[in-house]
Amino acid sequence: MSKPDFDMVLFGGTGDLARRKLMPALFAAHRAGQLHPQARIIATGSGHASTQDYVAALEQAMREQRHGAPQDWAGFAKRIVYMQVDALDPAHFDALGELVQGRSPQVVVCYLATAPHLFVPVCEQLGRVGLNHPGVRVVLEKPLGHDLDSSESINDAVARHFAEDQIYRIDHYLGKESVQNLMAIRFGNALFDPLWRREWVREVQITIAEELGVEARGDFYDRTGALRDMVQNHLLQLVCMVAMEPPASLAEDAIRDEKIKILKALKPILPQEVAEKTVRGQYQAGAIQGQPVPGYLQEPGIAAGSGTETFVAIKAEIANWRWAGVPFYLRTGKRMQARVAEIVIHFREVPHAIFPRPHGLTAPNRLVIRLQPQESIRLHFLVKQPGDTVALTQTSLDLDLAASSKARRAGAYERLLLDVIRGRLGLFVRRDEQVQAWHWVEPILDSWRGSPIPPKSYTSGTWGPSSGASRLSRDGSSWHGEI
Ligand code: BG6
Secondary structure: OOOOOEEEEEEOOOOHHHHHHHHHHHHHHHHOOOOOOOOEEEEEEOOOOOHHHHHHHHHHHHHHOOOOOHHHHHHHHOOEEEEEOOOOOHHHHHHHHHHHHOOOOOEEEEEEOOOHHHHHHHHHHHHHOOOOOOOEEEEEOOOOOOOHHHHHHHHHHHHOOOOHHHEEEOOHHHHOHHHHHHHHHHHHOOOOHHHOOOOOEEEEEEEEEOOOOOHHHHHHHHHHHHHHHHHHHHHHHHHHHHHOOOOOOOOHHHHHHHHHHHHHHEOOOOHHHHHHHEEEEEEEOEEEOOEEEOOHHHOOOOOOOOOOOOEEEEEEOEOOOOOOOOOEEEEEEOOEOOOEEEEEEEEOOOOOOOOOOOOOOOOOOEEEEEEEOOOEEEEEEEEEOOOOOOOEEEEEEEEEHHHHOOOOOOOHHHHHHHHHHHOOOOOOEOHHHHHHHHHHHHHHHHHHHOOOOOOEEEEOOEOOOHHHHHHHHOOOOOOOOOO
């Protein structure tokens, strides 16, 4: 595997994402020998600090998160430089430009893990000091804007300084091994394609449930909500991976050209349909793993009486030949009963049943692709129960992906950061995909904003408001029960 020499400039180097995800991912890549020996990580923040102090604080945080052995840390720490860079101070960018150009590595990655309102001034300054030459790649962390207009104005401003093939819009769900495995299963086997369509699929369910609440991000989250935080990006990207046509190759635009077709084919949810096709909820106090947790409105940083949703369920449809009439039920929530992310393909019933059915069983054939907590793929079907009757019973073929290979599995951020360093755009979101995703979610946001009905409350540690379940029962279905 190629290991280009690089400098990675981390804007937001003192932030939560850098500490919890980016630095651990780079550390893991370092330990796995995936980084060029000279590669540097230039962490920037608005405050003044020495590299030594920054590294010491980071080491402490990594130790608390139990990442790696101390002997590996010393080698990794040598790569890190801390620099004070105030996004609005040109002198700081002059110094940054000199630091990077002093070494002139093959690749320069500028990772924008800051508040989105800083993306534009940072890109302007990078352009001014010449840190936008073709060897520079800019990584944009979500949220990219608050709606279509604000996301487009950020995209326009970034495009003034960087070509589209220098822009890596990150959606970490695309870096998850299991999501790429979904492509491998669909397009590496002849078995599934004939069944992967409306004639054989009754419905698709995609769940991303978290036990976590809003944590320390109350202020951000209260302005964002679950639809913008999870649906506009992660859930819609998963819909694309399930529903897209086979790409002609693995070339980055071959995949992205297929994904955009799905986003364009998503049936708009009209204002008069929002109440029927969507459910929004907000968690109240309850218990997670037996421990009491506060309600959303009691979390720090949340406005009094806030109407922000922490749970969303949506019935989506894809208006094309393959999927017409097949509901895609999407759901995500914080403070749910368990941390689980999974995609469930429910296949249709046999056309003519000759066996008595096991009690209460609806769709006997389900393919369950679990992304989290542990990665697995399970195909459920019916077999004969041993004995002299012809009763059927459910069984499943299980593929424990983690146990099936001893190879080290890179985490999502590690995988994506290595892709940026190697210049592979395939797992990043193209601008038109983002625009289209906003087009689809905006009418829902508008309609909720104009509605006098607040989100339904649900107790922390449950599967969300009861209306989330009744949305499906109206269609004669229920959420996949294994979680
Ligand atoms: C982030 C959201 O994009 O994804 C968070 O902003 C959420 O609110 C996180 O907790 C979930 O990611 P994962 O990989 O833990 O499922």
